[in-house]
Amino acid sequence: xxxxxxxxxxxxxxxxxxxxxxxxxxxxxxxxxxxxxxxxxxxxxxxxxxxxxxxxxxxxxxxxxxxxxxxxxxxxxxxxxxxxxxxxx
Numbered sequence: 001x002x003x004x005x006x007x008x009x010x011x012x013x014x015x016x017x018x019x020x021x022x023x024x025x026x027x028x029x030x031x032x033x034x035x036x037x038x039x040x041x042x043x044x045x046x047x048x049x050x051x052x053x054x055x056x057x058x059x060x061x062x063x064x065x066x067x068x069x070x071x072x073x074x075x076x077x078x079x080x081x082x083x084x085x086x087x088x089x
Contacts, residue, residue, distance in 0.1 A: 001080065008072040015066040022059040026052060 029052035031037070033045075 001076075001083075005073060005076045008069040008076075012066055012069040012073065015062045015069070018062040019059065019066060022055050022062060025055050026059060029055070 029048050032048050033052060036045075
């Protein structure tokens with residue numbers, strides 16, 4: 001059972017870095033789309049919109065995995081306590 005916690009922690013940390021990178025990309029492209037910062041000058045609005053759209057699916061997948069591993073780490077102490085609780089006979 002301890003290995004499950006260790007793997008969940010490693011995967012959680014990896015997805016945290018993925019979310020930081022993908023979230024930063026989505027933040028910048030979202031601001032560019034919202035405020036139109038120089039997009040018309042360079043004619044790159046479609047490319048920025050496509051990058052934002054493609055990044056959102058990966059962001060959602062990474063966030064889902066991070067939520068599941070976070071739940072495993074949150075419930076781990078309760079499960080261990082429940083499994084090692086002395087049984088009254």
